[in-house]
Amino acid sequence: MTSTPASSATAADYGWIRSAPSLFGHLLSTGYSMVLVRDVLPEQVPGLVGASPWGSCRGAGELVDAHGDFLEECDDDPESTLLGASAVRDAEGRDWALVVDLGGDLGLRPGPMAALSAGTRAVAHYSNAGKPMDFFHWYEDGELRTAFEHPAHRDGTTPDELNGVLRELGLDPDGDGDPALDRKAAVLALTERLTGVRVTVELLEAAEYLASELPEEPVDGSDGVRIHLVDEHGAPVVIESTWDR
Template structure:
């Protein structure tokens, strides 16, 4: 029986932990059962590239790609490895500044016939998300434990309480919510993420294209509370 709690993931806040880079820069981590890294990148429509020996090398390559871009890069680096063990069933997907694990168009086919769990943070701003997919369907997702959506938003409530998350929204200030989310991920996957595992893994990498931004219409129709319509022309130099 898996008994992981937030206390098992206190190491993520250590100043010496490379995971602190993920928390500060923003990250998305996804765990999927039975899908190899090469297949992950096929679903992401990205060509596999070099192998980074360890998390430090993955971070360095990410920083190099940022330095090589004059503006915001049109792709982000993603690394993936299969968790070692007697039954290598799970693949870990890690990215900095990307949102692959939050794209429904990726997570639905990735989890088709299996399970996928992702959690993320956008860095300095307090936005942290959790997603549980089962057989192509988003079962439970939340930013705050008390505000859940998905096909079965309450199915994880007993596990959430056990790891230190309160589904009622009445959070214990002594519990590290991010550490508890990692513990919840372990409960769903059976994978114990350790600093050593992430630090020493061999990451197959790929540059995943950013999704095209939604274009705004040239003329915006604004209707006020009285039903009066105003048409505003949008100019490119306004944004």
């Protein structure tokens, strides 16, 4: 892998995501994107992705409460999502921004992800609520290097570069892999392998989050409806309908 910080993280290091009451448990129930961006400050995130400042939240509890207030203001039918960005460091002491999109799809948006990763690295994982779809995206200098939902079906400019690490983590790039493996935990371990940042309950609970409002992706023109979907590899699929007014 290209200039990857040393990490020996495994899925077992993230077993807490299914049991510990935490911000991550909330995210799994509501849907989320989580993005780690190297050498980017939390206050830079809104400008890079086109979000509007919302306020600051001291700790995960305040962020969850802010998300509830946000949904209430939107009558539970939001046309935007709430981001929380906090400053974290990797094992080598390098600065990263941890960006949480509550209920949103930031990690699936090529434009914002390219902007976040310009001149640096960004790694994202995503889950929707309800019937789960889970995606992983690795960007380097604005370029999508590797993306997948199922590890055996990968996209990006270097879809096979992570294969060795995928095998080490039990995410078989050639087949079904271990059915007993918690693939979400393994994806968090993969993210740590690429970033050197270990996400823990304590980190999420104690962080100070700069909150901002991220609108849905704009629709060009005013004579149609555009529905944003993703295929099994995490690539965007756009279904567009037009009508006469």
